[in-house]
Amino acid sequence: MDLPPLSKEQLSAVLKSSRSPTELYNTLVEYEGEACLMSTTDSNMSELLSLFYSTFFFAHLLTDQIYEARAMTQRMPQELSQNDPSLQNCLTLLRAVWQRKYESIYKILRELPWPELLRPAVESYETYFQEKTLKEVSHAYEAIRPATAANYLGLDTGAAEQGNPAVIQKFTAVGWVWDESTRLLHPKPIPTAPEKDTRLYDEKTGRSDWLNEEELRWLRNNRPPSPFNDGNV
Amino acid sequence: MAEFLSQLTSVSSGSSDEDYDRRIRDLITYLQQPSRASELSAASGYLLDNLDPYLHTLSYLSIFLLKIQSLQGSNKGRLPEQIYPGRELWLKAIRFLRSFDPFQIRYAGHEWRQLVQLVVQAAQAVSKPLLAVIAVRDAILRLDPSSEVLTSVHTTFIKLTLVSRSYSLAVPILERQVCHFPAVTGHAYQNYHQPLLCGEHESSTAFITDASGFSKQLTYRDHLQFFLYGAMIYMALKRWDRAHHYLSIVISCPVTNTVSKIMVEGYKKWLLVSLLRNGKLAAHPDVVSSHVIRAYQSLVKPYTSLADAFEKGDYQRLKAEAAQSIWRLDNNTGLVHQVIKAFTKCMTLKLGRTFSALTMADVTQQASDCSSLREVESLVASLVMSGAFSAVLLQSHNYDDTTMLRFSNPIKSLYSREQCARGRIVKEGRQLGVIRRSICQSNHELELSNEHFLFSQKSLRWSDNPGKGNVNALNEAAGGGDIEEDIMGDIH
Numbered sequence: 001m002d003l004p005p006l007s008k009e010q011l012s013a014v015l016k017s018s019r020s021p022t023e024l025y026n027t028l029v030e031y032e033g034e035a036c037l038m039s040t041t042d043s044n045m046s047e048l049l050s051l052f053y054s055t056f057f058f059a060h061l062l063t064d065q066i067y068e069a070r071a072m073t074q075r076m077p078q079e080l081s082q083n084d085p086s087l088q089n090c091l092t093l094l095r096a097v098w099q100r101k102y103e104s105i106y107k108i109l110r111e112l113p114w115p116e117l118l119r120p121a122v123e124s125y126e127t128y129f130q131e132k133t134l135k136e137v138s139h140a141y142e143a144i145r146p147a148t149a150a151n152y153l154g155l156d157t158g159a160a161e162q163g164n165p166a167v168i169q170k171f172t173a174v175g176w177v178w179d180e181s182t183r184l185l186h187p188k189p190i191p192t193a194p195e196k197d198t199r200l201y202d203e204k205t206g207r208s209d210w211l212n213e214e215e216l217r218w219l220r221n222n223r224p225p226s227p228f229n230d231g232n233v
Numbered sequence: 234m235a236e237f238l239s240q241l242t243s244v245s246s247g248s249s250d251e252d253y254d255r256r257i258r259d260l261i262t263y264l265q266q267p268s269r270a271s272e273l274s275a276a277s278g279y280l281l282d283n284l285d286p287y288l289h290t291l292s293y294l295s296i297f298l299l300k301i302q303s304l305q306g307s308n309k310g311r312l313p314e315q316i317y318p319g320r321e322l323w324l325k326a327i328r329f330l331r332s333f334d335p336f337q338i339r340y341a342g343h344e345w346r347q348l349v350q351l352v353v354q355a356a357q358a359v360s361k362p363l364l365a366v367i368a369v370r371d372a373i374l375r376l377d378p379s380s381e382v383l384t385s386v387h388t389t390f391i392k393l394t395l396v397s398r399s400y401s402l403a404v405p406i407l408e409r410q411v412c413h414f415p416a417v418t419g420h421a422y423q424n425y426h427q428p429l430l431c432g433e434h435e436s437s438t439a440f441i442t443d444a445s446g447f448s449k450q451l452t453y454r455d456h457l458q459f460f461l462y463g464a465m466i467y468m469a470l471k472r473w474d475r476a477h478h479y480l481s482i483v484i485s486c487p488v489t490n491t492v493s494k495i496m497v498e499g500y501k502k503w504l505l506v507s508l509l510r511n512g513k514l515a516a517h518p519d520v521v522s523s524h525v526i527r528a529y530q531s532l533v534k535p536y537t538s539l540a541d542a543f544e545k546g547d548y549q550r551l552k553a554e555a556a557q558s559i560w561r562l563d564n565n566t567g568l569v570h571q572v573i574k575a576f577t578k579c580m581t582l583k584l585g586r587t588f589s590a591l592t593m594a595d596v597t598q599q600a601s602d603c604s605s606l607r608e609v610e611s612l613v614a615s616l617v618m619s620g621a622f623s624a625v626l627l628q629s630h631n632y633d634d635t636t637m638l639r640f641s642n643p644i645k646s647l648y649s650r651e652q653c654a655r656g657r658i659v660k661e662g663r664q665l666g667v668i669r670r671s672i673c674q675s676n677h678e679l680e681l682s683n684e685h686f687l688f689s690q691k692s693l694r695w696s697d698n699p700g701k702g703n704v705n706a707l708n709e710a711a712g713g714g715d716i717e718e719d720i721m722g723d724i725h
Contacts, residue, residue, distance in 0.1 A: 037318055067400075067470050068401045071400055075398050075399065137618065142639070145628050183630045184629070
């Protein structure tokens, strides 16, 4: 409860030491009050606030709290969110996630300039989103064109359309079946872990069950070895 | 000052609850001596620095409030600047609310609520209500981890989270079963059995009473506001099931002749949330009488008309209804927009009741207002992927062939049915647990009712009967069958 004062160093330490996205979120919730009292007119403070709210925003996304993330963007100082590039990027990302614009989401995460301190959170979210989408697509489609699947997962749609073996291999590596004759992929549903008993009283009910894997992954402090993020395809 | 400190830190857990209770009451007597107030107030800075909010909860709280009183001077309604967010007293107050001793605090309900109000006022004074939210939530849960007794602080807290848009912070309170009002005190039988405040109790009704000070006198308005605001929080989080449940409580509130304005507001939202949750109007809760339903319906005509257009699948009429200004006046524009957006989803779902499979072109023709096939496919895909309904999509390699939507994938349905059933069993199991505890509580209370007390008195009189000797009267009462058997024995 008695946390060290909010600073760039402290924020960085919290990002590094958090053992899971939930822990990161819970720690940042405690700091929001302190952030709320900081002045946005001081440039140093503004930079810190921008970093804080951007990190907090990603902590919401990593715990699958999209509605609460939107509420948070309404709580942060409006003069800051309107002028700060990092927070503007967060708002653009929020809009894309809200509208399920897959291509835009990956583009925003990969191509927009993010502060160095925020990079681990951005990369973690990309992995998180990719895996979440993979599970959703594998349940939603019985047959899917490689280009459509590539669009969902942020891969090169042109190469997928051509049936590039490197792209197809990424799908077959997770159990999907590639039918050469119809040139269609047949996804294999990825089972989700049974619902936790505590879930009913868990405040973050929007969380997906598979987040546990993500929490473990978070421990590694590196991007996980998923077939979808190890290459440049 | 050291002498004061030794007095103020004298309370520690005794060998028994009785001993602990006596020590606490002695301390309260000491703190409430009028002659002490000015001395303690003068030393308040030193004392607050040397007292621990957890170990010396009562002393800390009393000294803190004395300090506030001294800063207020003659104007008791003034909020001292020293308690404004970020200032010294603010930090002390927040620390206290998040770390007080939950047993000692039971003796200082009025003071606890006074401090909560000060913190809320201070946060509001700087237009940053968010600052008070976590502290007030933690204070409620420290006092009563089950949060089963509704207090005025609950309503204040929910309003605070709504105003500050910190919706998820309210969920730990809203997820708990708030099922009691502060217990009514003053019955004669309570003089014979008063549980020790510092003891372990199965229910928080033992210490959150109408005389404890933890809540101001609750009115029907407080009760309705808590559930209406709670529903609004769930609406913001798009948890329609919970929002519907909370609104059902609001519209089911017992009434004599007429319904209140809050209930009408609740009914309007209940109609819209029904559409968003089920795609159709839900049946009214059984406890709402027919005359109340008629009263509601006469007051919400535009809403029933909108719901009718939605249910009949008349998109043009739905859009015309949505264009009215009434929604803005009622602050329900956002919900109505969401109803319009949910239309395609519901229409597609309805198709699944008739067809087992459809092409996207058919879906566009039958159920959607989107002009482009690509838009429809994207919308339907996002609905299937989000699990809004059970179906699968099949693309063909040829881009000219439209994607097929097949409803009710049997394997997936079985899996999701099992998951749903499991979730329901766990949830209902927990609800049964709450009911069981409430029944035990009610039984306990019934044993202490006036009727039981009178019956016990009669039993005592029977025990004076020489034939009965000195048998424990209450045991006799509990085994009432024995008396019955004796009477029957005489007859035979």
